[in-house]
Amino acid sequence: MSTADLLAKFHKIAADPAAQKARYLAEGRKIVLTAPVYTPEEIIHAMGLVPMGAWGADIPLNESKKYFPAFICSIMQSILELGITGAYEGVSAIVIPSLCDSLKCLGENWKYAVPSVPFIPMTYPQNRKPDFGRAYTKAGYERVIADLEKVSGVQFEQEKLAESIRVYNAHNAVMREFAAVSAKHPIGAGERADVFKSAFFVTKEEHTALVRELIDALRGEEPKAAKKRIMLTGILADAPKLLAIIERNGLQIACDDVAACSRQYRTDVPEDMEPLEGLAAKFAAMDNCSVLYDADKKRVDKIVQDAKAAGAGGVIVVLTKFCDPEEFDCPLIKRACEAAELACIVVEADRQMENYEQAATMIEAFAELV
Numbered sequence: 001m002s003t004a005d006l007l008a009k010f011h012k013i014a015a016d017p018a019a020q021k022a023r024y025l026a027e028g029r030k031i032v033l034t035a036p037v038y039t040p041e042e043i044i045h046a047m048g049l050v051p052m053g054a055w056g057a058d059i060p061l062n063e064s065k066k067y068f069p070a071f072i073c074s075i076m077q078s079i080l081e082l083g084i085t086g087a088y089e090g091v092s093a094i095v096i097p098s099l100c101d102s103l104k105c106l107g108e109n110w111k112y113a114v115p116s117v118p119f120i121p122m123t124y125p126q127n128r129k130p131d132f133g134r135a136y137t138k139a140g141y142e143r144v145i146a147d148l149e150k151v152s153g154v155q156f157e158q159e160k161l162a163e164s165i166r167v168y169n170a171h172n173a174v175m176r177e178f179a180a181v182s183a184k185h186p187i188g189a190g191e192r193a194d195v196f197k198s199a200f201f202v203t204k205e206e207h208t209a210l211v212r213e214l215i216d217a218l219r220g221e222e223p224k225a226a227k228k229r230i231m232l233t234g235i236l237a238d239a240p241k242l243l244a245i246i247e248r249n250g251l252q253i254a255c256d257d258v259a260a261c262s263r264q265y266r267t268d269v270p271e272d273m274e275p276l277e278g279l280a281a282k283f284a285a286m287d288n289c290s291v292l293y294d295a296d297k298k299r300v301d302k303i304v305q306d307a308k309a310a311g312a313g314g315v316i317v318v319l320t321k322f323c324d325p326e327e328f329d330c331p332l333i334k335r336a337c338e339a340a341e342l343a344c345i346v347v348e349a350d351r352q353m354e355n356y357e358q359a360a361t362m363i364e365a366f367a368e369l370v
């Protein structure tokens, strides 16, 4: 397939998760939703179930307002809205991790608001690195396994988890490679987002094969004229209107620290450990993320280092409204960028935003500084 055909395919998958859900159900597969962030997909995959990302959607919020106050992030609200309005009918369960206060509320509300889709909690420790933290994480995974066995009737096997870990590590590697190649063989911000977003809606085997094909196609093309290079950071940055403004201003995404994009692919599971221990070791090894306990705020330094290494002249922080973990980091990121002579702006976004005029003005001015 040509690069254009492949990008069209990624767009189709990213824009229509309902079609993928219908396809897997028609094939007789069972689907388990994985809410953000760091849901242990490998376990779900190892049990022959299809993990499918649930990061909400750009939809009006009505029913979810009966459960959430207005000042909670729209990712959570729109996941619940989709659940209440039946978008997830037919799936076997949803796994929701506990990594921020909003996520904790989502799980509790889900039980009452969407009784047709069982809620499976994944409770992570704050202190994930010491032995007791790893033991706690492993116990959380064991709880998820027991709940999955109950809802699916499938028996978990460690050997199958080892196979799934290899599948997921291979996918992590191909996504890291894509991020690097897409910066050298520039593709648009919207196209880049489609490649990342589509990973939530098809199996990792399918996605790895497609991304591999795209990387080979991009490598076969002449690099396009260099644009101004920037870095994106935040939880989510898939709003088409925002990405169109970035493209319109001639900005190329050189790298990202977005939770729904590169952040989730940085750390692999060690393959030489007992599989469940390895999965807990991966969580312990993860760093540089607003939802992971980080007393020294090393994430801030990493953003500056990555931006510099990728030749980015500036950083756009896409701040999901009412996301406390990201809001805490914002002033530190701005200060660190200033000290490193990187332009930096904070663009607030949520899933109900229609008018991006203010963002457009900020990004135009930012493009002059990059």
Ligand code: SF4
Binding pocket: 036, 073, 074, 075, 076, 100, 101, 102, 103, 235, 291, 320, 322, 323, 324, 325, 326
């Ligand atoms: S980390 Fe932020 S964006 Fe993600 S669920 Fe929590 S509040 Fe919402």
